[in-house]
Structures are given as structure tokens and as C-alpha cells.
Amino acid sequence: MEISGTKDSAKVAEVARKNVSNVSVIKTGDDALILKFKETDEATHQKLKDALKKDVDQQIKEDRFESVGPTVSRELTKKAFLAIGLAALAIILYLSWAFRKVSRPVSSWKYGFCAIAALLHDVLLVTSVFAILGHFFNIEVDSYFITAMLTVIGFSVHDSIVVFDRVRENLRLMAGKEFGEIVNYSVVQTLARSINTSLTVLLVLVALYLFGGTSISHFILALLIGIASGTYSSIFNASPLLVVWHNFTQKRARKRLATA
Numbered sequence: 124m125e126i127s128g129t130k131d132s133a134k135v136a137e138v139a140r141k142n143v144s145n146v147s148v149i150k151t152g153d154d155a156l157i158l159k160f161k162e163t164d165e166a167t168h169q170k171l172k173d174a175l176k177k178d179v180d181q182q183i184k185e186d187r188f189e190s191v192g193p194t195v196s197r198e199l200t201k202k203a204f205l206a207i208g209l210a211a212l213a214i215i216l217y218l219s220w221a222f223r224k225v226s227r228p229v230s231s232w233k234y235g236f237c238a239i240a241a242l243l244h245d246v247l248l249v250t251s252v253f254a255i256l257g258h259f260f261n262i263e264v265d266s267y268f269i270t271a272m273l274t275v276i277g278f279s280v281h282d283s284i285v286v287f288d289r290v291r292e293n294l295r296l297m298a299g300k301e302f303g304e305i306v307n308y309s310v311v312q313t314l315a316r317s318i319n320t321s322l323t324v325l326l327v328l329v330a331l332y333l334f335g336g337t338s339i340s341h342f343i344l345a346l347l348i349g350i351a352s353g354t355y356s357s358i359f360n361a362s363p364l365l366v367v368w369h370n371f372t373q374k375r376a377r378k379r380l381a382t383a
Contacts, residue, residue: 124157124158124159124171124185124187124189125155125156125157125158125185125186125187125188126155126156126157126158126175126183126184126185126186127152127154127155127156127183127184128180128182128183128184129154129180129182129183130153130154131179131180132148132150132156134178134179135156135158135175135179136148138174138178138179139158139160139171139174139175141174142167142170142171143160143161143163143167143171144160144161145160145161145261146158146159146160147159147160147261149337149338150337151336151337151338157338159261159263168188172185199266199269202269203269203272206269206273207246207272207273207276210273210276211239211242214235214238214239214242214280215232215235215236215238215239216235217235218231218232218234218235218238218284218287219231219232219234219235222234222291228302228369228373229302229365229368229369233365233368233369234287234365237283237361237362237364237365237368238280238283238284238287238361240360240361240364241279241283241353241356241360241361241364242276242279242280242353244352244356244360245275245276245279245349245352245356246272246275246276248348248352249271249272249275249345249348249349249352250272252348253268253341253345262341265341267339267341267342267345268341268342268345270342271342271345271346271349272345272349274346274349275345275346275349275353278324278349278350278353279349279352279356279357282317282320282321282353282354282357282358283356283357283361283362285313285316285317285357286309286310286313286317286357286358286361286362287361287362287365289309289312289313290305290306290309290362290365292309293305293308293309293312302366303366303369303370306362306363306365309362310358310362314358317354317357317358318354321350321351321353321354324350325347325351328343328346328347328350329347331343332347
């Protein structure tokens with residue numbers, strides 16, 4: 124519910140809490156407010172409007188009212204999972220094709236799976252943080268959150284691909300070296316670039332979070348957490364996982380030879 128005609132957000136929140144439960148008031152302009160609360164019937168909606176005009180200000184006007192019921196929420200969740208699943212599949216297929224010429228000592232498709240593992244870490248971290256914030260501060264997940272998640276996915280995979288691309292180059296330049304040593308050298312080479320790129324993005328997001336207004340604050344917060352996590356996971360999750368997977372495969376191969 125979006126209203127205009129009053130600057131007294133505290134009074135609006137006080138009156139709203141007497142008529143609906145779990146209400147949060149977000150200021151979006153000099154005299155504009157957004158009220159978020161659980162789905163209510165039309166009678167309660169009209170009662171809230173009348174109470175706001177009577178107890179706060181007669182000049183209050185309702186600019187917009189949207190109701191998101193359980194059916195819409197299920198549809199949004201379904202589409203979110205579908206979008207993330209299709210994005211993950213496309214990433215695996217693309218990386219398998221892009222790294223097809225360096226399938227030794229690690230199969231090209233493993234690069235894709237390691238990038239997806241790092242990506243899932245970022246998605247789960249942001250989702251967990253917002254679940255905690257929702258429990259304690261009534262922050263709700265909406266379509267902007269899904270947009271933020273897809274943006275985080277793109278950024279996380281982008282960072283992992285930069286490291287993997289350097290691994291691909293060094294596999295040719297450092298032929299004969301241990302795979303773990305090559306990956307470590309590649310991470311060190313791209314470390315400054317990854318941190319600097321992420322830092323510039325984070326500085327812009329911090330500025331937007333502080334001065335961009337409350338209407339997009341949750342969207343920006345999700346991006347802040349996700350991009351910081353994406354920088355970390357591409358360096359400390361994706362690349363080490365690739366080495367661990369390679370070492371595990373090598374160990375199993377040696378055991379098979381020993382028992383043959």
C-alpha cells in the first residue's frame with residue numbers, strides 16, 4: 124500500500140499497527156510512504172484507509188495498493204528456481220565448451236560444476252541472511268530480490284571464469300607442473316584484479332544503499348552481500364574445489380591401479 128500526503132511516518136505506523144498485523148512503514152519521498160503487511164481482506168483495507176485519514180491527516184491519499192497472495196508467491200518462487208536452474212545449466216554447458224581444449228588433467232565440464240558450486244554458496248548465503256533479517260526485522264523477499272540473485276549469479280560466475288581462464292593459459296605455459304601449483308599461481312595472478320574490480324562495485328553499492336532511498340535499500344543490500352560473497356567464493360571456493368576434485372580423482376585412479 125503506497126500513500127502520500129503526510130510526513131509523519133511514526134504516526135502512520137502507530138495507527139496502522141492498530142488495524143493490521145506485522146506492518147512495516149518505508150519512507151520513499153518527502154510525503155510518500157509504503158506500508159507492507161500481511162494479505163488482508165477489502166474490509167480491513169478500507170478500515171485502515173479511514174483510520175489513517177481520521178487519526179493522521181485528512182489529506183492522505185492512497186496512490187497504489189497491491190496484494191500478493193499465496194498463489195502469486197508460489198508462482199514467483201517457481202519462476203525464481205526455474206530461472207536459477209536454467210542459468211546454472213547454461214553456465215555448465217558454456218564452460219564445458221569454452222574449456223574443451225584443456226580437458227587434461229581436469230575434464231572441461233568440471234570447471235562448470237565448480238563455478239556452480241561457488242555460485243550456490245553465494246545464493247545460499249544471501250538467502251540465509253535475508254531469512255534472518257526477515258525473522259527479526261520483517262524484511263520481505265520480493266521480485267527485486269530475485270533480480271538481485273540473478274545479478275549476483277552473473278557476477279560470481281564472471282569472477283570464477285576469470286580465474287579459470289588464467290588456469291587454462293597457465294596449463295599451456297607451465298606444462299609439467301602440478302595442477303594444484305598451477306591453480307595456486309593463477310589465483311595469485313588474478314587476486315589483485317578480482318579484489319579491485321569488486322571493491323569499485325561495492326563502493327558504488329554502499330553509496331546507493333546510504334543515499335538511494337529506502338525503496339531500493341533491500342535490493343542494494345542483497346547485491347552488497349552477494350557480490351562480496353562472490354569475490355570470496357571465486358577465489359577460495361571454486362578454484363580449491365577444482366584442485367580437491369582433481370586430487371580425489373587421481374587418488375582413486377592410483378587405488379584402482381594398485382588393486383588391479
